[in-house]
Amino acid sequence: MGLRTPLTERLGVPFPIIGAPMAGISHGALARAVTEGGGLGMIGVGSTDRAELIAREARIASDGGRLRFGVGLMAWALDDRPELLEQTMAAKPALVSVSFGSPAPYVERLHEAGITVASQVQSTARALAAVDAGVDIIVAQGTEAGGHTGTVGTLPLIQLVLEAVDAPVVAAGGIATPRGVAAALAAGAAGVWVGTCLLACPESASRAQARDKVLAADETETILTRVFDVAQGIGWPETFAGRALRNRFTDTWHGREEELDGDGDARRLLADARATGDYDTAYIYAGQAVGLVHRPVPAAQLVRNLGEGASSLLAERLEALLVDRPTRWPDNGAIV
Ligand SMILES: Cc1cc2nc3c(=O)[nH]c(=O)nc-3n(C[C@H](O)[C@H](O)[C@H](O)COP(=O)(O)O)c2cc1C
Known part of the structure; x- marks a missing residue:
């Protein structure tokens, strides 16, 4: 069974699964594999990355123009490095995320170029500000997430953001199995945005x-x-x-x-x-879902498993959970 949400409709992908932009980790090969698996892969661009990286990795991610991909930028770095935005727009991605700082100065230009804009938010206030700025997809990023993030857990955050905004909300932070994908979709998210579960994939750029x-x-x-x-x-x-x-x-x-x-x-x-590469001292950014990463599965297979697994789980669980009669409460509130 397939999955249809405002995200799959907007991005034209089979599964509502976005491979998170991860600077230094999600370059063209990982982004391409995620897209080939039925999601949308994103290239992560760090604040100190050379601008040339974007065109080079975009060629790989798109397989020379055949596949869609996204690019993730850091808002706080763009003021000093406008060339990162220029090079991103020149690469013609389907989706650009502008996170960690205000996306407002960049949304209009991206829209003029026909690019869908996402932004990761870590609170209701940031979600409302992103909607005001014209952002199309709000990514509620919980503190479980790997990499830079806020302090509110994914579950309260997606409930808060879903209640606060009408735009499609995508859940990020701690999602690494079909159960996590199914939970986010059942709660009303339009999709999921996964990073940590891709860290051990052979296509990742890590050592x-x-x-x-x-x-x-x-x-x-x-x-x-x-x-x-x-x-x-x-x-x-x-x-x-x-x-x-x-x-x-x-x-x-x-x-x-x-x-x-x-x-x-x-x-x-x-x-x-x-x-x-001495990781007793050097950093490895990773989220709490790292405990769910047991094997170096190719990214396309991992994304297919997430999408297909979530759709069967949702079908089975909903059938098992829903009863064909109204819920009845005893009048006196006694436990029956
Ligand atoms: C190694 C690593 C690097 C990351 N780098 C970026 C980045 O460059 N830009 C960005 O917007 N988010 C970055 N993130 C955050 C992800 O976009 C995303 O929010 C997170 O991976 C989702 O939670 P999860 O790790 O539990 O799946 C990074 C995450 C990780 C694990």
Whole structure:
């Protein structure tokens, strides 16, 4: 059985599943595999990425113009780096997300180019601001999510955002199996936006050592922390910390960010560890759903499993749950 939502209609994809943009991880190969599996794959563009990356990875994601894809940008980085928006528009993606900061200055230009605009939000206020700015798809990103995020859990957030806005709402954060997809759709989401479950896919741009750490980690091993941004001197707004696997660096520095800011040795240690792939010190951004990632499944197969699995679950569960009579409550409220 197939799935139809405002997202599948708008994006012309079989499954309401978006492969999250993940800087340094979701390049063209992963985005393409997600789209080939029936979702929409996105290329993640980091604040320090070279603008040339966008055209190169877009060629791979679109398989030379054959497939749709999306690009994810960080709003806070665009003021200083307008070329990232220019190059994104030139690559002709179907979807662009502008997250972590106000999308308002960019929406009109993207719409003029015929591009659908999404934005990840972490509160009701941000959802309402995104709708005001003309954003087409509101992505409610819970704190379970890997990478930079807010502090409200996905379940309360999607309920809040679904009640607050009329635009299609897509759920992000902690979704990694057909059960998670079915739960989000049953609650009223138009789709899901998944990142962590793709981290161990062979098409991801991460190193083999990082993929092994992802496969080995359980759901209790992540931390929401600013230490990696502080130690790299990256200009992330303080309201967005990043969820990563806990390691020796977070154990040493989380809670001591001010001290870390002035510590040149710690900064060099992190830079060296990143260069050599030493993940006891370097970061691996990942969400709580990391505990559900057990095998390095190809991304197209993973997306197909999510979509097909969610549609059978919904069909089975709804049939089993719904009874053909009105619910009756005893008058006196007694348990019967
Ligand atoms: C490794 C990693 C890198 C990420 N990088 C970005 C990014 O560059 N841009 C962005 O908008 N979101 C980024 N995110 C957040 C995702 O878009 C998304 O919100 C998240 O992966 C969804 O939750 P999940 O990880 O539980 O599936 C990243 C997430 C991860 C795990």
